[in-house]
Amino acid sequence: MNSVGIVAEYNPFHNGHRFQFQSAKKLAQSDIAIAVMSGNFLQRGEPALVNKWTRTKMALQAGVDIVIELPYAFAVQNAEIFAYGAVSLLNAIGCRNICFGSESGDIHQFYETVQFINDHKDEYDTYIRKFIKQGISYPSALSSAFKELKPNGNIVDLTKPNNILGYHYMTAGEIINTSISFHTVKRKSAEHHDEYLSGSSITSATSIRKSIHFHSDFNEIREYVPNGTFIELHNYHDMFGQFHSWEQYWSLLQYKILSMTKEELEEIYDVSEGLENRLIKASQSSSSFEEFMTFIKTKRYTWTRLQRTCIHILTNTKKQTIQSLDKNPQYIRLLGMNERGREYVRTIKKELQVPLISKVSGFQNDMLELDLKASNIYALALSEPERSILLKQEFAQPPILYENKY
């Protein structure tokens, strides 16, 4: 069986995601689509709208064959580390193909671009350092450096967010040195950052979230998501009374910062020099997460980078903890699969170099500990008995088996 890997967050799963994995299967001539998906906290430094199990169900119902979890230690990270973790896991579960969405849509352009950057590595890095010195964020420095190189020929525009991610997947593939083939699908219609619902039936997850958070209107999103997503969102809201957003964790974050010393803050992962004082001051004077973020935002860091820092403070994730972890995933956590996915797992199980885990109890691993702690904290947005229900799922739920029964 030939599998194609997809890197995803499915927050929530929408029509664009369905289009992506269906295209991926065609492009890679694969019969199995495997999604490696962030858990309860995401790359943008946000809690997921609904937990990992519900998002797994959405994906399975739409036809994804296997969903595995991207551990916190890779998920809440910059694009480079995020991509490295995701590609490593897809490689570990036997994917010889990986497909990603991009603004470019032309995989040859990507291969040429990776080659081009490799050939101009020193020059590129010099430009990046120069721009960072000027006080702009790392992602901005990357794209500015890219512009300065003035590439000719068939080169991907690395100032676009999805192209950049694709670039990182492919360089991760080079580092891991596998025989993985990369494919790309041109993103349909909506730009990644579009905030308002457009007329077409594909729109970004961002605009869907805004619609849910600010208009509390499910019907508004109906045409942009598969029916499974629609139903799962409804069920989650019925069960837990809410969706997750940063504001629910604000009082905990504020308390956390106010109870820490400057030295303790410095020990937190991603808290870079000079940021501690601003964090402490902002936590004193802010009455919402939005206000807090506006206070700490500067040109030097992106909004998402600062949100990730806040997630690490919230989960008490230290520099030392992340540094002491293995660089490569030591397990593959299976969140769900359909019958085809199960058959695939049966086939490849014996060849796997890292264990495939179905239950977290009894499996000891520092990276997994981080995920469980993150889930404990994710659940604090809920009161009892909802919190316990959510936690029981996290700690006891076996992989979801989708048998067209929903």
Place this chain on the structure above:
Amino acid sequence: MNSVGIVAEYNPFHNGHRFQFQSAKKLAQSDIAIAVMSGNFLQRGEPALVNKWTRTKMALQAGVDIVIELPYAFAVQNAEIFAYGAVSLLNAIGCRNICFGSESGDIHQFYETVQFINDHKDEYDTYIRKFIKQGISYPSALSSAFKELKPNGNIVDLTKPNNILGYHYMTAGEIINTSISFHTVKRKSAEHHDEYLSGSSITSATSIRKSIHFHSDFNEIREYVPNGTFIELHNYHDMFGQFHSWEQYWSLLQYKILSMTKEELEEIYDVSEGLENRLIKASQSSSSFEEFMTFIKTKRYTWTRLQRTCIHILTNTKKQTIQSLDKNPQYIRLLGMNERGREYVRTIKKELQVPLISKVSGFQNDMLELDLKASNIYALALSEPERSILLKQEFAQPPILYENKY
């Protein structure tokens, strides 16, 4: 001017407190009553019903002449350290008399008892160690050891809570080696732990708090408190919409424990060996502070000891922080005074060995830092704009001057 010192928490100030300081002035033939009062967190390991400024106003209106603050590092401590801090501060502000309430009411008994215990120190300590080994709490071990000594003659019953405190004040006096004279007033009517409002006009602070928390009925307490207390409680509730209780901090405590590693918990002051695991487990499964406490309670620790431990976790107060502090107070923080008190301060100011501080801004001291952090966290029970109002008071309020203007 001759001053008498009183150790208090005034949570809230009631008729018994008024009786106590009036008797103290008579007994010690003093014209000035100085109360050293716990700040926002108390010896029982609880947040004070209302903040330190409101409790200061209550005391001043009832006739206390000066109120100074017992720092967090002494207040949220066992009886011995609490007593040492309080007596040190009263000594530092020039009190040559200290008066305390007791079940005994006979100061000669106390002097003989201190002498008796000194004479039987080794025997007493041997008994204490023996009882602690049997797994009972330290305070229980003290009173059991005392019973075993079978003292004859005019000896105080150290199985009573206020007698024990008095004993600790007097031994603190011995350690500090001052010429302080001790006096005691027999507690009127109510037992310290009485939980229900009795018919008399004196009842315990505990029963007043219960009445406020559970019946939300101010009128029920009217006959047990001076008018000033009654009005201040009303004002506080109008201003901040609530009184403070542990349950308001429960979600923060729960989050804090869930986000910490076992090793980090062990670093917290008063978290003794073996307690960490129970704390972690209880925080997972409890949905209220009451439930949490019931889960972690064993014979080995008293309820108040465990509550203090929880306050230290909440405020992130570490063993190392407490150990690195000076053993003796390095400043006297003035919370309020009346005209007589002001005159007294003017008289003694030049003779003071430690600075008397009126404003916290600009004064750097590790012990004071702890108090300010505690206040930051105390304020988190409130939402905005109330939280900012409370904090502004804490950080900018000069000592309250009571001029019969209320």
